[in-house]
Amino acid sequence: MTKTKWTLIIIGSIDLLLIIMHLFSYYFLFLKPTGYIIPIAANIIVLAIIAFRHPRINNLLVVAGVLLGTAIMLIFAFFIWIGENSYKKIDSPHNQQALVVEYRKFTLGETTYYYDFYKTKYGLIGKELSDQSIQIMVQGTENPGRLNAEEILGMDNSEWVAKRIVRFITFEGPKEIHLDSDSRQTDVKSTSPDSQFIDKKEIEQFIEKAEQKTDGDEISINGNTLVTRYDDLSGQYWIEVQNPDDQAPIPRQQCTRIVHNKERQYYMLEECTHKWEYELYPITNE
Template sequence: MTKTKWTLIIIGSIDLLLIIMHLFSYYFLFLKPTGYIIPIAANIIVLAIIAFRHPRINNLLVVAGVLLGTAIMLIFAFFIWIGENSYKKIDSPHNQQALVVEYRKFTLGETTYYYDFYKTKYGLIGKELSDQSIQIMIQGRENPEGSNPEEILGMDNSEWVTKRIMRFISFEGTKEIHLDSDSNADSTQSTPPNY
C-alpha cells in the first residue's frame, strides 16, 4: 500500500473511533474543551495535502474545499467559545477514579447553572453520566453576589461518600452523583441546605 492509502486508513480509523466513542457517551477529556476542532483541523490538513499531491484533482477544488472546511470549523469554534464551558476534575481519595465536572451558566433575568459529569479512571477518557446532569436556576434577587458555578454546586465542599458516590452541598441542597452506570434511579437526590 502507498503512503496515501495508509494515511487515509489512519485518519479514517481515528474518525471512526471518535464517532463510536461519541455514540456510547465516551469522550477524550482533553478534546472536550475544544469540541472536535483538533480532529476536524487534522482532517482538513491531511485531506488537503493528499488532494494537492494527487494529479487528477483540480487544485482550485482543493482550495475551495479547504476554505469551506475552515469556515465550518470557525463557526463551530465560535459556538464553543460563546458556550464558555469550564471543567474541574475532582479526584477520589480512594485513587480509583475521578469525577470531571463540566459547567456553564446562562443569565437572563435569572441565572441557570448547568452541570454535566464524566467519570474517569486515568483522566484521559471519560464516560458521560448523562442521566445525572444537574440544572440549578436562581432568581436574580436570590443569586448571591459574586457567586460562580463552582460555589453554587459546592464543588469545594464536595465529598466522596463511597468509592462510587460523590456528594455536593449545593445552593439548592444536597446533590449526589453515582458513578455506577447501573444506578439509573434518581441519582441527584436533593435535600434542603442547612445554612
C-alpha cells in the same frame, strides 16, 4: 501499500473511533474544551495535502474544499466560544477514579447554571453520566454574594460518600452523582453522613404519622431531625426540619410533606420555607 493509503487509513480509523465513542457517550477529555476542532483541523490539513499532491484532482476544488471545511470549523469554534464551558476534576480518595465536571451558565434576568458529569479512571477517557446532569436556576435577588458556578454546585466541599458516589451540597441542597447506575441501589447504606442505614419502613411510618396530623413524632435522616407538628387551634400541620449545629445537609425550616418521587428515586421534602423541595433519602428496593 503507499504512504497516502496508509495515511488515509489512519485518519479514517481515528475518525471512526471518535464517532463510535460519541455514540456511546465516551470522550477524550483533553479534547472536550475545544470540542472536535482539533480532529476537524487535522482532517482538513491531511486531506488538503493529499489532494494537492494528487495529479487528477483540480487544485481549485481542493481550495474550495479547504475553505468550506475551515468555515465549518470556525462556526463550530464560535459556538464553543459562546458556550464558555469550564472543567474541573474531582479526584477520589479511594483509587484512581475521578469525576470531571463540565459547567456553564446562561443569564437572562435570572442565571441558570448547567452541570454535566464524566466519570474517568485515568483522566484520559471519560464516560458521560448523561442522565445525571444538574440545572440550577438562581434569581439575582437570591444570590447577593454573587456566588460563582463552582460555589453554586459546591465543588470545593464535595464529598465521596462511597467509592462510586459523590455528594455536592449545592445552592438547592444536597445532590449526589452516582458513577455507576447500580450504585443508586447498592450503595444506599453509604450515602448518609454517619453511614447508618435507614429502613424504608421507618420513613413510610413517619409519612403516615405526618398525614394523620400527629404531633411530636421524630425521625433522623442524614443528620437532620424531622419532627411532626400539629396546632389544634389553627388545624395546621407541618414537618419541622431541625439541623443540630448546622451540620446537616438541609437547613432548619418547615416543610409541608414528604413524597415519593419515583422518577428521581428519592423521598422528597416538599413545600419548604426556603425552597420548594429537597432530596431527603434514596428510595431503596426491597
